[in-house]
Amino acid sequence: MAVPEKARMRVEALRRDIETHNYRYYVLDAPTIPDAEYDNLFQELTELEATYPELASPDSPTRHVGGVPLEDFPQVTHRTPMLSLNNAFTEEDVAGFDRRVREALGKNEVEYAVEPKFDGLAISLLYDRGRLAQGATRGDGYTGEDVTANLRTVRSIPLKLRGTHPPASVEVRGEIIMYKADFERMNARQRERGEKEFANPRNAAAGAIRQLDPKITAQRPLRFFAYGLGDPGGTSFDRHSEILDWIADQGLPVSSERSTARGSSGLLGFYRRMGEKRDKLPYAIDGVVYKVNSLADQRSLGFVSRAPRFALAHKYPPEEVLTEVLDIGVQVGRTGVLTPVARLKPVNVGGVTVTNATLHNEDEVRRKDVWRGDVVIVRRAGDVIPEVVSVAQPGPRAGSDRFEMPTRCPVCGSEVVRLEGEAAARCTGGLFCAAQRKQALLHFASRRAMDIDGLGEKLVDKLVDLGIVRTPADLYRLGVGVLAELERMGEKSAQNIVASIEKSKSPSLARFIFALGIPGVGEEVARILAKHFERLDKLLDADWAGIAERKKQIQKENAARKRRGEAPLPLVLEGIGPELIDSLKKFFSQEHNQEVIAQLTSGPHAVQVQVEKSRSAGAGRGFSGKTFVLTGTLPKMTREEAKELIERHGGKVAGSVSRQTDYVVAGDEAGSKLEKARGLGIAIVDEAGLRKMFEEAST
Numbered sequence: 001m002a003v004p005e006k007a008r009m010r011v012e013a014l015r016r017d018i019e020t021h022n023y024r025y026y027v028l029d030a031p032t033i034p035d036a037e038y039d040n041l042f043q044e045l046t047e048l049e050a051t052y053p054e055l056a057s058p059d060s061p062t063r064h065v066g067g068v069p070l071e072d073f074p075q076v077t078h079r080t081p082m083l084s085l086n087n088a089f090t091e092e093d094v095a096g097f098d099r100r101v102r103e104a105l106g107k108n109e110v111e112y113a114v115e116p117k118f119d120g121l122a123i124s125l126l127y128d129r130g131r132l133a134q135g136a137t138r139g140d141g142y143t144g145e146d147v148t149a150n151l152r153t154v155r156s157i158p159l160k161l162r163g164t165h166p167p168a169s170v171e172v173r174g175e176i177i178m179y180k181a182d183f184e185r186m187n188a189r190q191r192e193r194g195e196k197e198f199a200n201p202r203n204a205a206a207g208a209i210r211q212l213d214p215k216i217t218a219q220r221p222l223r224f225f226a227y228g229l230g231d232p233g234g235t236s237f238d239r240h241s242e243i244l245d246w247i248a249d250q251g252l253p254v255s256s257e258r259s260t261a262r263g264s265s266g267l268l269g270f271y272r273r274m275g276e277k278r279d280k281l282p283y284a285i286d287g288v289v290y291k292v293n294s295l296a297d298q299r300s301l302g303f304v305s306r307a308p309r310f311a312l313a314h315k316y317p318p319e320e321v322l323t324e325v326l327d328i329g330v331q332v333g334r335t336g337v338l339t340p341v342a343r344l345k346p347v348n349v350g351g352v353t354v355t356n357a358t359l360h361n362e363d364e365v366r367r368k369d370v371w372r373g374d375v376v377i378v379r380r381a382g383d384v385i386p387e388v389v390s391v392a393q394p395g396p397r398a399g400s401d402r403f404e405m406p407t408r409c410p411v412c413g414s415e416v417v418r419l420e421g422e423a424a425a426r427c428t429g430g431l432f433c434a435a436q437r438k439q440a441l442l443h444f445a446s447r448r449a450m451d452i453d454g455l456g457e458k459l460v461d462k463l464v465d466l467g468i469v470r471t472p473a474d475l476y477r478l479g480v481g482v483l484a485e486l487e488r489m490g491e492k493s494a495q496n497i498v499a500s501i502e503k504s505k506s507p508s509l510a511r512f513i514f515a516l517g518i519p520g521v522g523e524e525v526a527r528i529l530a531k532h533f534e535r536l537d538k539l540l541d542a543d544w545a546g547i548a549e550r551k552k553q554i555q556k557e558n559a560a561r562k563r564r565g566e567a568p569l570p571l572v573l574e575g576i577g578p579e580l581i582d583s584l585k586k587f588f589s590q591e592h593n594q595e596v597i598a599q600l601t602s603g604p605h606a607v608q609v610q611v612e613k614s615r616s617a618g619a620g621r622g623f624s625g626k627t628f629v630l631t632g633t634l635p636k637m638t639r640e641e642a643k644e645l646i647e648r649h650g651g652k653v654a655g656s657v658s659r660q661t662d663y664v665v666a667g668d669e670a671g672s673k674l675e676k677a678r679g680l681g682i683a684i685v686d687e688a689g690l691r692k693m694f695e696e697a698s699t
Contacts, residue, residue: 003052011055013422014045032333033360034387039087039315073145073210074671076136077656079171079231082122083141083306085289085313091268097290097312098264104309105297113240114270115227115258117287117313120177121206123147124230125157125252130166132159137209141306143656150209151176153218156225162251167233172252174226178205179282182221201284226252227289239293257281260293271314278316287315320379322392323347325372328359328403332411334439336427336519340365340403342376342388349380357386361423362405369394372401411435417586419520419579430517431471432592438464440517444472448523448640449515450507453500454493462486472515473599475501476607508644509536509612516597518587520580527647528575529584530612536601540594544585548578623694624650626662629677632670634687642690649694657682665690 021031021038031038049056088094101110124144126134135151136144151157154176178186178201187198198204208220226247228240237243241260248254257277261270267290274288292298292310301309327343340359347354357378359365368388370376373395376388395401405425407416414429427433430440441460445452452475463469468482478501483494507515510530514523521529533539550572558568573581587593600607628646630639630653637645642665643653657664657676664677664684677684685693 003054007048007052008055011045011048011052014041014048015057015060017041017423018045032337037360037387039089073147075139075655075673076134076144076146077672077676078124078136078138078142078144081141082124082138082144082173082230083303083308085311086304086307087287088312088314089317091264094267094271094290094312094314095264098267101292101301101310104301109263110297111293112261112267113244113258113291113293114261114267115244115255115289116274116281116285117289117315118175118177118225118227118255119202119284119286120175120225121202121209123151123174123176123209123224125151125172125174126231127161127166127170127172129168130161130163132157145210147209149214150211150217151224153214154222154224156223156253158251163249166250167235169231170233170235171230172226172247173228173230174224174252176205176209177201177223177225177283178208178221179223180284181282182223186221223283224253226254238295240291240295240298241293243295261290267314275316285316287313289313317379320377320389321347321349322375323354323378325370325374325376325388325395327372328365328370330406330410332409332427332433332435334436336430336433336436337424338405338409338416338427340405342370344376344378347378349378349386352380354378354380354386357388359388359403362403362418362425363423365403370403371395371397372403373397409433409435412592414590414592415586417583419583422579426519428519428586428590429592430519430587431596434470436517437470441469441472441475443517444515445475445504446515449511450504451500451511451638451640452497452504454497455500459486459489459497471596471599473596473605476505476600476605505607506610507607508610509534509539512536512607512609513539516587516593518584520583525576525580528573532573534612536609540588540597542584542588544581544588547572548581551578551581626651627654627660628652628663628665629654629657629661629673630665630667631673632667634665634667637687642687645690645694663690 018038018041021033021041045060049060086097088097098110102108122138124136124138125132126136132148132152134146135148135157136146138144152159180201183198183201183204186204190198198207204220205222208217208222211217226244229235229243229247232243235243235246237246241258244254244258257274259270261267271288274285278285290312292301298308298310303309324345325342326345329341329343331339331341333339340362342357342359344355344357357376359368359370368390370388370391371394374391374397375393375395377390377392378386379389380386405416405418408414409416409427409429412427412429412433412435414427414433416425417428418425427436430436433440438457438460441455441464442457444450445455445460455475460469463478463486466486469475469478478498480491480494480498483489483497484491486494508530510523510527513521513529514526529539533542554569554571558571561568601609623646628651630642634642646653651662654661657673657680659680661677661680661682664673664682666674666677666684666686674684
């Protein structure tokens with residue numbers, strides 16, 4: 001059966017959206033959609049891939065657990081993967097889970113361990129001979145971030161187990177959370193200081209664990225609750241409930257609400273009891289977790305690609321109320337996305353007065369058929385972000401009450417575009433729009449873009465709020481005197497930042513393109529563009545309509561060549577589709593963007609974008625497809641520079657060592673990756689050896 005083009009495009013769009021949401025949720029701790037909406041997207045993608053197996057891909061979000069680890073912390077490879085759980089939303093889902101478990105085990109009834117589902121940050125704690133040796137975040141489920149120093153500041157995590165005969169090594173897994181009362185007190189202090197409040201306990205806890213300074217983490221009222229073992233070490237148990245009892249005996253907090261239940265009726269009974277207690281609990285939960293209690297049965301049931309068959313997370317529906325839509329406006333986000341927002345008659349939802357609720361995008365407004373004056377159902381999805389669920393009673397619905405997405409950005413007046421295959425409408429004035437100003441500057445200065453060290457979120461906030469910086473071009477006019485006058489900014493720090501700005505003035509073309517923040521243009525697309533155009537002026541003068549037409553002609557010719565059994569012609573900008581070409585055309589035709597690029601590349605403070613050097617014929621000889629892993633600190637190169645060097649010679653860089661690794665590049669303080677490489681007999685080189693390899697290959 002041929003795959004419909006509509007299905008193929010929808011799968012591609014879903015994968016892009018889900019990966020974006022994964023990044024914001026797991027890396028930035030700044031989700032932009034409710035959990036329920038994310039679950040719907042994930043479920044839709046899962047069903048499409050099941051219906052059309054030809055669309056399955058090893059890099060699909062359905063093959064992964066979550067996001068990727070931050071580079072600010074050393075990476076940790078989990079001894080056993082930290083997988084997520086499949087979700088249930090209805091009683092039928094739970095009954096189906098119980099039925100599948102019983103049928104697979106050949107039993108009439110199964111005992112389950114049941115407990116609350118904490119809404120926090122999943123972590124693992126490694127204890128060697130009873131002492132805390134390492135703590136890590138879940139990361140992508142296989143590789144996490146080493147946050148040991150921060151976890152040592154959490155008082156509910158014992159630095160030493162209480163047992164008299166601790167195992168040689170054991171890995172405890174659990175959740176970092178913040179109590180509701182502690183969260184409210186912390187936000188009260190933030191208000192008193194005139195500082196930004198935290199959105200919710202989960203984000204506050206996750207953000208605290210990812211602080212680079214453990215002293216800041218120590219100031220946050222964090223708590224830990226364990227829910228199981230990753231690597232049991234020398235321990236031996238028959239049931240999951242026994243594991244939790246043992247963990248509690250070792251001095252680690254475990255939920256006092258844990259219990260056991262039999263059959264689907266027992267599971268649903270626990271779900272209802274916890275639902276009644278939910279508002280009175282000191283911490284936030286978003287559901288309950290069911291696990292087959294017998295460990296032997298767990299091993300028998302095994303895993304699917306991203307979750308265990310023996311466990312299930314049963315989510316609670318968000319609280320819902322009725323209210324009137326007074327108006328529908330548009331909010332321009334930090335990344336330029338225009339989001340329709342319902343202005344509501346004030347209503348209390350879950351203890352919070354709600355006056356605005358997201359409608360997500362134009363398609364959702366049409367699908368839910370929301371007009372001004374309608375009475376709608378509103379809920380705080382995921383207990384955090386208010387959203388309009390549906391229309392309960394239509395209003396008068398005059399023509400003026402229908403929502404229309406503006407064609408111009410309400411903030412900067414730039415053209416609004418919606419790329420084919422995307423749900424979001426976007427402002428094209430990314431380098432100029434005030435709503436995107438802070439995000440655009442942070443992206444421009446980021447490590448993989450212009451790499452301006454020291455230009456973090458707090459400094460960007462000050463520079464923008466004080467009107468000192470409006471566009472990226474203004475960064476290159478900053479002087480030590482201006483920066484040194486800012487609060488908490490000494491002259492030495494100001495000098496370092498100005499020096500870093502000066503150092504960034506000679507970027508590669510690929511870095512500069514990526515730094516511009518063009519919708520849809522990541523690092524790989526930036527490299528493709530740089531390789532094709534070689535010079536910035538050629539990119540700025542590109543005939544995008546002509547390029548799109550040329551790609552169509554080549555694709556048509558290649559289809560004919562395939563029928564004749566002939567070799568295909570090389571594609572123009574291979575890997576860049578028509579939607580992305582349209583995005584590039586819109587971005588570079590926007591007058592405000594042209595002005596900012598001109599300011600960046602001319603005058604006394606000009607950025608000198610380097611000409612992209614074509615790879616020599618022999619540069620990649622012997623290294624095409626070879627996998628490299630970087631570990632430790634290299635003496636003369638940053639990791640990004642080493643990565644660029646490897647990729648320029650045809651190699652690729654991976655985050656962890658495996659039997660598929662060809663070379664490990666080791667610097668100072670190389671850790672477990674180096675040891676693993678030695679154990680597997682993988683070739684190990686230092687920075688000098690890496691350069692020599694490539695020099696010899698190019699001669």
